[in-house]
Every structure is written in structure tokens, then in C-alpha cells.
Amino acid sequence: MTEGMDKRAIFDELMMTYGKDVWNYAYFMTKRRDLADDIVQDVFLKVYGHMDIFHGGTSVKSWLLTITRNTALDYLKTAWIRRVQLFPDRFRTETHLSAENEWFGNEEKRRIWKLVLELPRKQREVLLLATHYQMPMKEISDLLGLSEGTVKSRLYRARQAVGKQLADGVSERSERT
Known part of the structure; x- marks a missing residue:
């Protein structure tokens, strides 16, 4: 993903393009805004550290949502879930x-x-x-x-x-x- 391109520029583009989707998915899984915020930070830290391993086997969105899902499931193992609404x-x-x-x-x-x-x-x-x-x-x-x-x-x-x-x-x- 980062061959011949500025890693920071690619990362910024990923955050701008998919940040809202990642947050919404994290929120939808946890039903908590604070956890969604934490999950998004963790997801993009993981993405920044592992951008070089993405080789396009799936879409970028699928890759990010997979990371989001796995991170959210980790949070859910210890988190107390309360009901909220999504807008x-x-x-x-x-x-x-x-x-x-x-x-x-x-x-x-x-x-x-x-x-x-x-x-x-x-x-x-x-x-x-x-x-x-x-x-x-x-x-x-x-x-x-x-x-x-x-x-x-x-x-x-x-x-x-x-x-x-x-x-x-x-x-x-x-x-x-």
C-alpha cells in the first residue's frame, strides 16, 4: 500500500475517507460513544503500524472494518454495554x-x-x-x-x-x- 507514496499522506487519506465509517461501525458494535472513540484511535494506530502489510486482497474498507470489528470485540470482552441510539x-x-x-x-x-x-x-x-x-x-x-x-x-x-x-x-x- 505504501510503495512509492508518502505513508503519512496515505494515512491521512484513509482517516479522511474511512474515519467516519470506522467510528460508526465501532459505535454500532459497542453502543457507546466513548468506546467507539477509543476503538477508532486503536484501529488507526494499528493501521499506521501495519500499512505495509496490506496488499489489496480485499478492499481497503473491508480491511479497516475487519480491524475495527476485531478491536471492538476485544473491547466488548471487558466492556459494559448500555443502550443508546445511533444518528x-x-x-x-x-x-x-x-x-x-x-x-x-x-x-x-x-x-x-x-x-x-x-x-x-x-x-x-x-x-x-x-x-x-x-x-x-x-x-x-x-x-x-x-x-x-x-x-x-x-x-x-x-x-x-x-x-x-x-x-x-x-x-x-x-x-x-
Whole structure:
């Protein structure tokens, strides 16, 4: 990765390009902002020290997310996890909505993320990689060390669970009105 190029410039580019993705993934796995911050620092320290061993067998994003996942799992072995909600900037819209529409849109996103965060970690992780990071099944299976069939199965179950909870929430609201 660093042949003929300035290591610091490459590192800066990696941080600028993937820093937010690394933080979001760390946060999604730990559900704690402080741990996500620590994990990001550790990940990029590892990346800086090992940039010369990356030879392009996978995408740079997959490599970084694999390091992030492994680092987060190390943190989770000793960390106490508490429930929080995730609000990535990717969901901000460029058009100006009415205050009411914006509130309802944000409320729906919070509700969906809350449901996603309630999924078992294995389903939550696959759903995040497939939808938020738009990774292909092959890359997800390589990153997680699973067969593509297992990844597809977990993704299907995750989508079913979130869909069911959303449908249940809609029917509960319509019964109240």
C-alpha cells in the first residue's frame, strides 16, 4: 500500500475517507460513544503500524472494518454495554423539510435504529454491513469469517425481525386511534 507514496499522506487519506465509517461501525458494535472513540484511535494506530502489510486482497474498507470489528470485540470482552441510539449524518437530507415532516422523519429513523440495536449482535452486524456500508455478501462473509449462506440467512432474519417490529408498531398505533 505504501510503495512509492508518502505513508503519512496515505494515512491521512484513509482517516479522511474511512474515519467516519470506522467510528460508526465501532459505535454500532459497542453502543457507546466513548468506546467507539477509543476503538477508532486503536484501529488507526494499528493501521499506521501495519500499512505495509496490506496488499489489496480485499478492499481497503473491508480491511479497516475487519480491524475495527476485531478491536471492538476485544473491547466488548471487558466492556459494559448500555443502550443508546445511533444518528449517522448520512441520514440528513439536503432539502429543507417542514419542521413537522422533519420531526416525523427523524422520529421514524430513531425508531428503526432502536429496533436494529435491539437485534442480536450477529444479525445487527450483518444488517449494518449490508445496508449502511452496502458491502457485497462476499465481502461480508470474508470479513466475518462466515459462509455466504450464513450471512444471507442472518440478513434475512434481521430484516424479518425489524419488519415485524415495525408492522407491530403500526398496528398498535392504529388500534389506539
